[in-house]
Amino acid sequence: MTTLWTPRRGGLIALAAVIAVLPLFLQNAFHYDVAILIGLNAIVCVGLNLLIGYAGQISLGHAGFFALGAYASAILTGDHDWPPLAALLGGALAVGLLSFVIARPILKLKGHYLAMGTLGMGIIISIVLNQEVELTGGPDGMPVPSFVLFGWEPAGELTWYALVGGLLLATVWLALNLIDSPVGRALRAVHGSETAAEVMGIDTTRYKVQVFVVSAVLASLSGSLFAHYSGFISPAEGEFFRSIELVTMVVLGGMASTFGAVVGAAILTVVPQLLAAFHDYEMLLFGAVLMGMMIFLRKGLVPSLAQLLRERRK
């Protein structure tokens, strides 16, 4: 029999425990609100980390996919009376197709060029959301009907918390599975050396496209849930700064660490709330975090801590 306590299983159990116990410490609606936002951000970051941390492909436009999912849900449920679950899946499918079409040309780019390409993609999405006033309400945003699942409506913070927490756990489980498989090794090989990966029989373009689509779909799903949860969305959800925020979360938590992505999302969702009085300096904070991490802790929090623990044990 294999050992019961592998790092991946231990991590999953720990995450489940944190999600289960956390409500004991959440005292009011605001606390729940922050916890739910952490969960939604973490879902995006776990996907983004597959792309950036494992496959080594940067994206500065993922907030665009998040916003597209949010708007798909808002428009399909609000204006076309789709059931929310169908709208959520429809949005994810549309974003999946869109990202699939974009992925091939854009992932031919490398390094700075890929960053620029995805940046442009995010900006285009943001412009469309702002300009298509008929469809999206333009810069004023639009209201979103509440989430109803086969007649059941998650009302109240605890229900939403459980829903998002469960989804986060599932996302982390799927991501860990993927990484610990031939597909995951192929993705990491692409990061290590694309040339060598190709020589080993890995169709690098195909894997890059796959992981790009997966990360885009996760962002879209999270965006859909966010839209229903908050009841109102605006193009700000898809802005460039949101994309940077997401990347900073991944970098802070630790590239190529699924739990790192969750930790990064948690820290950088909470800290701006604590510093609400200094709201004007939020961008400054994210910039400083990004710079500091690059200079002092390039691996990110979780991988650095793990390394420290391993060395201690020796």
Add this chain to the structure above:
Amino acid sequence: MSLLRVENLSKSFGGVAAVADLSFTIDPGAIYSIIGPNGAGKTTVINLISGIFRPSSGRIFFEDQDVTGLPPYELARRGLSRIFQNLQVFANMTALENVMVGHHLHCDRRFLPALLRLPHIVRGDAACRVFAAELMASVGLGDYVHAEASMLPYGALKRLEIARALATRPKMLLLDEPAAGLNPAETDAIDGLIKGIAEGGVTVLLVEHDMRLVMGISDRILVLDHGRWLASGTAPQIRRNPEVVAAYLGGEARER
């Protein structure tokens, strides 16, 4: 039947001909070496055969099928693998994982089963791990199975590249300067390793500067000069060939 046949192969970079009108065939089971002075186009030939570069003209046949211009991953599927002169180790993985990546084509590579971690993925990975560890032991890397690839010494990295390439189960292995940067003792060990690979039924195409190594193990040798065919034959024939001596060995002798 030849395993590899190259016909009138040419490659130029911005008007400079790196390889010009080169033809040769390699029989299965042979150790075939390409030698020549620096800049003779040896590594370019390897890059053309392994699909890293597309030829400017000419054709490449592997097992009598035209494989000209196919991407490296297609060639890997057909049984062609290689190592790199400037190491291309996956530094973000363990040594063992590097070799496991080499076994990629023989694993279940589908996305959904991996995502759901179906039981056969777990079993397949366990088997792959054992296979990779055994392969590492067989090339003398038994001590490094659990090490991070980035922590390996240079000589071990060379062997790691060989193990990774062998994990693809190739019919033909292209070795681009496997002994470069190694000390004489390590070079002798590589010599034995290459012989062992050929005895295992893998055809070897070797590009190497170390003359003692080349002359000792090659069944046939091709000499390139300025991207062109200069001579080919067995080691004694090459050693006696006056043109080779003039263009290559003689040139070196004069420098001394």
